[in-house]
């Protein structure tokens with residue numbers, strides 16, 4: 001079970017450790033996000049009894065390690081120190097529909113230990129299963145958990161440690177949004193990517209742009225404007241439509257992109273905006289919403305605007321290829 005401390009430009013692997021009490025939802029999250037399991041089918045998942053590691057290839061290579069809730073990882077036979085030293089992010093899952101005080105005690109015990117061996121780690125807390133809570137109760141629960149964790153860190157003298165909180169459920173897009181933000185923190189090149197995306201937005205009338213991992217629908221980068229969940233949903237669903245239309249899935253998976261033409265797809269929405277998709281490197285696709293007002297899609301004006309976008313997106317793709325080639329030598 002080896003990984004690397006992240007971000008580190010010389011390493012290609014990022015390791016995420018999923019922890020939480022039994023039945024908090026660790027396996028379900030993994031299966032839904034990375035294996036496309038339907039959320040309702042997680043009802044039949046068996047309890048995990050051994051640590052599991054899964055590897056995914058995306059913009060960065062990602063290892064996701066799940067430690068079962070029942071495991072006492074502080075017992076002497078388990079080499080937890082080596083494990084904790086090697087990870088980039090600890091994702092701790094709290095079942096918000098259950099009594100969570102035990103989970104918070106468990107979390108602070110883990111944090112106090114992990115901080116000693118890996119002080120640079122990102123601690124990410126998922127306040128999970130929020131689909132069962134009312135809107136008001138979600139915010140109250142979040143406030144309460146943040147307050148208690150903050151107090152605990154203060155008591156431990158760890159107030160400098162970065163802990164982020166996310167409200168999540170496998171029944172909506174919140175889990176993808178959370179994982180997108182968690183994984184982005186592990187990408188060393190993120191600021192450069194965001195700058196390039198901002199330039200594309202600026203020069204091509206894009207309203208929003210995402211660099212998506214096609215398999216998981218996690219976005220590994222986006223431009224600096226705020227993410228609106230409806231735009232995210234429209235773009236994520238457009239990937240599925242494109243896959244259905246022309247077998248993008250196979251192409252993207254196999255491609256080391258130099259072979260053949262990349263997949264491209266556009267779709268005009270009723271409000272005049274256009275959804276735009278262009279296949280990138282390493283199983284990624286650039287997907288965005290672009291406003292091309294008052295132009296008939298068969299007009300010369302529309303075609304010219306699209307050609308310009310294609311040209312600029314190809315420049316972006318080339319920059320991405322160069323960036324990855326150079327940084328992974």
Ligand SMILES: Nc1nc2c(ncn2[C@@H]2O[C@H](COP(=O)(O)OP(=O)(O)OP(=O)(O)O)[C@@H](O)[C@H]2O)c(=O)[nH]1
Pocket residue numbers: 020021022023024025026027028029039041042043044045046047048049067068069070128129130131132168169170171
């Ligand atoms: N309502 C709701 N239920 C969820 C959600 N995520 C997971 N569950 C349910 O929670 C239960 C436990 O999920 P698991 O993924 O098996 O939990 P685990 O943390 O892997 O459990 P162990 O393997 O025992 O450590 C399952 O019945 C899931 O269907 C969610 O977002 N909302």
